[in-house]
Amino acid sequence: xxxxxxxxxxxxxxxxxxxxxxxxxxxxxxxxxxxxxxxxxxxxxxxxxxxxxxxxxxxxxxxxxxxxxxxxxxxxxxxxxxxxxxxxxxxxxxxxxxxxxxxxxxxxxxxxxxxxxxxxxxxxxxxxxxxxxxxxxxxxxxxxxxxxxxxxxxxxxxxxxxxxxxxxxxxxxxxxxxxxxxxxxxxxxxxxxxxxxxxxxxxxxxxxxxxxxxxxxxxxxxxxxxxxxxxxxxxxxxxxxxxxxxxxxxxxxxxxxxxxxxxxxxxxxxxxxxxxxxxxxxxxxxxxxxxxxxxxxxxxxxxxxxxxxxxxxxxxxxxxxxxxxxxxxxxxxxxxxxxxxxxxxxxxxxxxxxxxxxxxxxxxxxxxxxxxxxxxxxxxxxxxxxxxxxxxxxxxxxxxxxxxxxxxxxxxxxxxxxxxxxxxxxxxxxxxxxxxxxxxxxxxxxxxxxxxxxxxxxxxxxxxxxxxxxxxxxxxxxxxxxxxxxxxxxxxxxxxxxxxxxxxxxxxxxxxxxxxxxxxxxxx
Numbered sequence: 001x002x003x004x005x006x007x008x009x010x011x012x013x014x015x016x017x018x019x020x021x022x023x024x025x026x027x028x029x030x031x032x033x034x035x036x037x038x039x040x041x042x043x044x045x046x047x048x049x050x051x052x053x054x055x056x057x058x059x060x061x062x063x064x065x066x067x068x069x070x071x072x073x074x075x076x077x078x079x080x081x082x083x084x085x086x087x088x089x090x091x092x093x094x095x096x097x098x099x100x101x102x103x104x105x106x107x108x109x110x111x112x113x114x115x116x117x118x119x120x121x122x123x124x125x126x127x128x129x130x131x132x133x134x135x136x137x138x139x140x141x142x143x144x145x146x147x148x149x150x151x152x153x154x155x156x157x158x159x160x161x162x163x164x165x166x167x168x169x170x171x172x173x174x175x176x177x178x179x180x181x182x183x184x185x186x187x188x189x190x191x192x193x194x195x196x197x198x199x200x201x202x203x204x205x206x207x208x209x210x211x212x213x214x215x216x217x218x219x220x221x222x223x224x225x226x227x228x229x230x231x232x233x234x235x236x237x238x239x240x241x242x243x244x245x246x247x248x249x250x251x252x253x254x255x256x257x258x259x260x261x262x263x264x265x266x267x268x269x270x271x272x273x274x275x276x277x278x279x280x281x282x283x284x285x286x287x288x289x290x291x292x293x294x295x296x297x298x299x300x301x302x303x304x305x306x307x308x309x310x311x312x313x314x315x316x317x318x319x320x321x322x323x324x325x326x327x328x329x330x331x332x333x334x335x336x337x338x339x340x341x342x343x344x345x346x347x348x349x350x351x352x353x354x355x356x357x358x359x360x361x362x363x364x365x366x367x368x369x370x371x372x373x374x375x376x377x378x379x380x381x382x383x384x385x386x387x388x389x390x391x392x393x394x395x396x397x398x399x400x401x402x403x404x405x406x407x408x409x410x411x412x413x414x415x416x417x418x419x420x421x422x423x424x425x426x427x428x429x430x431x432x433x434x435x436x437x438x439x440x441x442x443x444x445x446x447x448x449x450x451x452x453x454x455x456x457x458x459x460x461x462x463x464x465x466x467x468x469x470x471x472x473x474x475x476x477x478x479x480x481x482x483x484x485x486x487x488x489x490x491x492x493x494x495x496x497x498x499x500x501x502x503x504x505x506x507x508x509x510x511x512x513x514x515x516x517x518x519x520x521x522x523x524x
Contacts, residue, residue: 002047004080004087009041036060039304040069040339042076047087054094054144058136069339070230070369078129081108094137096149101130127166135164180412181402182511184496186223189402190216192385193378199385213285214358214366215374217277222409224271226417227255229406231268233368234259234338235357238311240278241270251275256334259341265334278357286359293363294350302364306343308355319344338368371406379403402510 009032037043037060044055058064064072083093085104108118108126118126130150137144151167181189191197194215196207209215221232234256241251250269257265293299306321306329317333321344331340342365345352356365379401386401 004047004083005045006076006080007043007045009037009039009043042072044076044080044083046083046092052092054137058133061136063132063136068230073369074125075129075132078126079133081126082130093133094145096134096145098149098151101149124169127169131164131166179403179408180415180510181404181408182412182496183416185402185510185512186404186409186412188512189378189382189404190219193382193404194219194374196381211285211289211361213277213281215378217274217281218358218371218374219404219409220274220277221270222406223413224274225268226410226413227268228261228410229371230338230368231255231259233358233366233371234341236341236344236355237282237357238355240357241275243272243275243279248272256336258335258337282357286357289359289361289363290348290353291350294353298363299345299352302343302345304343305345305352307352308344308346375405400512 032038035056037056042059044052044059046052059072059076064075067075079093082096082104085107086093086096086100089100091100105123105127107114109120109123110117127150131152134145134148134150136142138148152164153167154162155165156162191201192199194209194212196204196209196212198204218232221227222229225232235253239253239256241253243251249272251272253268253270255266255268257263260266299305303324306323309320309322309328311320311333312318318330319333319336320328320330322328342354342356344355346355354363354365358366360366360370382401382403383399387399
């Protein structure tokens with residue numbers, strides 16, 4: 001069956017080959033520009049191969065243009081699912097009524113006929129995508145639909161603003177699809193999934209890791225800093241702190257406002273060992289793919305290249321650049337979106353080279369969403385190595401294989417920091433209750449410290465979404481027998497017993513010992 005499809009306008013100019021079917025389309029780029037279509041815009045094609053003119057207006061509207069690249073991709077994909085549902089009913093999207101939305105919700109969440117039903121969180125994202133489209137289409141100045149098929153009601157937001165909320169939002173939605181890995185479980189996941197080790201901890205003969213040092217450095221960056229995927233993926237080479245001779249356990253960097261979810265710049269902290277990993281990657285495989293790309297003239301074909309001429313210092317650094325046509329421009333570093341950052345290059349010893357930190361094997365900027373594939377491949381390898389028995393793969397309770405996502409790195413960082421900060425306050429500093437109260441009044445309690453590290457605007461988000469399983473636990477009793485954190489290479493292992501007890505008492509925390517106990521209990 002034919003379906004709605006999404007095509008994306010390429011961000012680099014295309015050379016149209018002299019094929020008969022393409023005769024007359026050599027000026028495609030000029031036509032798109034005259035119609036207001038920009039590189040990176042989606043083009044939605046109906047099952048009858050018709051480009052919907054109204055949908056093209058929507059994707060060029062200011063509300064849609066204001067979304068991040070990831071949100072645009074998600075919303076167009078979700079909209080097409082609804083369009084396909086309507087198409088089977090002989091309708092197009094402008095003919096949808098309230099009952100169509102209700103039936104679509106039933107199909108997505110509950111229908112036994114649907115082989116891939118979704119949960120409440122995913123349905124709410126579907127609903128947000130439809131709400132964005134139909135709210136725009138129903139505006140008086142547009143009036144492309146007689147009325148919005150999604151019934152809404154008004155609520156008062158956190159800051160007193162009036163917000164329209166769909167009536168059909170899922171009632172059983174969870175705060176977040178959250179799961180955690182204890183530090184040693186993450187170490188196992190990295191060793192097996194990214195470094196090619198076997199269950200015995202030794203390198204598998206013949207293992208060839210594609211940009212292994214890059215992948216390990218990125219994952220360790222997320223797990224020790226709590227950065228979101230886009231935040232970590234959008235770093236430039238000069239935004240990574242450098243190792244200093246005097247050393248230190250953590251280094252600070254600055255996140256640009258434009259790549260954060262809150263659109264506010266903030267400081268991030270990263271472990272010294274991870275900074276070393278990133279520097280090693282920059283000096284080895286990153287430098288190698290740049291040299292290869294330069295030798296093949298790959299950067300000569302980058303039409304949207306902007307050569308950075310200087311970056312000013314001061315409270316708000318300004319990036320000055322010059323493009324291939326000699327046009328010069330400038331933008332505040334903190335205001336530059338990820339898409340713009342990918343166009344920035346600097347003049348190196350062998351010619352232009354990207355300022356974007358993470359590169360693909362071709363030497364071009366590695367797209368932020370492509371990190372999902374790296375995690376998927378690592379999860380698959382962990383499954384193959386640690387769950388060799390077919391029946392163990394089928395039973396999630398018997399599986400010994402850890403599972404990680406970019407966001408679980410952030411969740412796990414939050415859990416780790418909360419436990420460590422409680423440990424420091426309650427044991428290592430040896431504070432009395434009165435001293436602890438004064439300390440928290442002066443510096444803030446561990447919950448608020450973790451909130452600041454994650455960049456959350458509300459402490460409720462930190463408590464309810466990221467740390468819900470441990471929010472009600474008596475951490476002092478859990479930490480009563482915890483060892484004092486040591487210094488040096490062994491320090492990361494000394495809290496393993498604490499996290500093992502947390503994994504037993506709280507749902508959703510993956511730990512090696514907890515998995516082994518379940519398996520050994522069934523065998524016995």
